[in-house]
Amino acid sequence: MKRICNLLAAGAATVGLVGGHSAHAAGTLAGTLIQNTANATFSSGSSTSTIQSNTVTVKVDQLVGVAVTALTSTPVTIGTAPAVLIYQVTNTGNGADSFDLTGAPNVSSNQFNATVQTVAIDTNGNGVYDPGVDTVITNGAASQTLAADASIKVFVLAASPTTATDTQTSQVRLTATSVIGSGTPGTLFAGKGTAGVDAVVGASGGTANALANLIASLANVTLTKSALVADPYGGTNPVPGALVTYTIVAHVVGSGTAGSLTVTDAFPSGTTYQANSLTLGGTALTDAADSDAGTASATGITVALGSVAGGAADKTIAFKVKIN
């Protein structure tokens, strides 16, 4: 008569264990058989006997679990280039499982919300996002299958909105949820575990998440323009023939860098640009488009300052026109 599910009545069965047991943080591997047989010796009258009981077997089911930690502990700077956030996802269950990975940038305490551009698995395991090598997944899609205790690194590339200002902070959450099942601990997913064993949701609820920090690193540019008039009579009156020296100061502040900073200014109508009067930091620039930073056309000047870090020394541009 059938006694209990999972019991195998056997004759002279082997004692002990089938299926291999190794020490795992997650516990005995799902599918492992726990087998028990009792042996007895006794005497009755003048004879001694040895007997063995049946072997009873119980199979270990799968306990589903996951843990997520943020590996980038100090805030990652985000500016004109996207930030790469790194998380570790670990299968804390006792059997193989895969996990849906979702990067969510809208955390309630954020001073700005980034946008998630890319979610990728660290396929070559080097802790660095290698485009073309590391596997990109759709945000919310599942990872590959992870064995019990195995972990992967996950990259989330986040882009800053144009509304962020320098040193504002933000967080992005990565959530990993077991594909086998999640919910209240103890929920049963019959037959859904590895090799068809039953799966039970463990203490983590089958889902976990971690927050990684961003800090906006932007630069702010102010241009200040001033004019100095020298008239032909030794005074400062803006009369025909007077020379006007315009000075433009580019001042960059912030923890970031202004990239490709280019200053342009148009000659005011009623004036004539004085050829080759353009200077940068007091050094003369040629009007022609050549290897130096400045050019002057019929209508105005252009000076390409390149990348200027916040807090760098001010850049001073000057040029002269004559009032017609």
Add this chain to the structure above:
Amino acid sequence: MRTFSRNVMTAMVVLAASPVLAMAAPGAVALDSSIKLDKAVTVNGQTTHEYVSPQKVVPGNHLLFVTQYRNTSDKPVDHFVVTNPVPSPVALESVGADNFEVSTDGGKTWGKLAQLTVAKPGVAPRAAQSSDVTTVRWVIPVIAPGASGTLQYHAVVR
């Protein structure tokens, strides 16, 4: 603290819901093994244990390993020694362990858990813990004709 004594054999029979000794071993004594799952329920700080058929078993579950015996002959049986290896995916728990002898070396040496020490190479000997136990053993001096009994130990799934 659990007090599931040997005398509650009738409860065990009810739970098994089957003839106790379906497989009669050759000779005078029939021996039957079973495993139960400890379903512990805590209400208002009071924990009750119900031993049920193991439908799903996961790491951390507490199990009860049960051996039942009956002298089916018309003569007394002497010096009945039952040896039960502890399966490696489970660890013996100390509750009730003073009811039997244990071995930490696969059955070479025996003693009460509280008296044993464990010596590993390069490490100073220390008191044996229940998780070190490899085998458990009961010695019953006499079983009268027709008499029966239940032996059990508690273990947790590693």
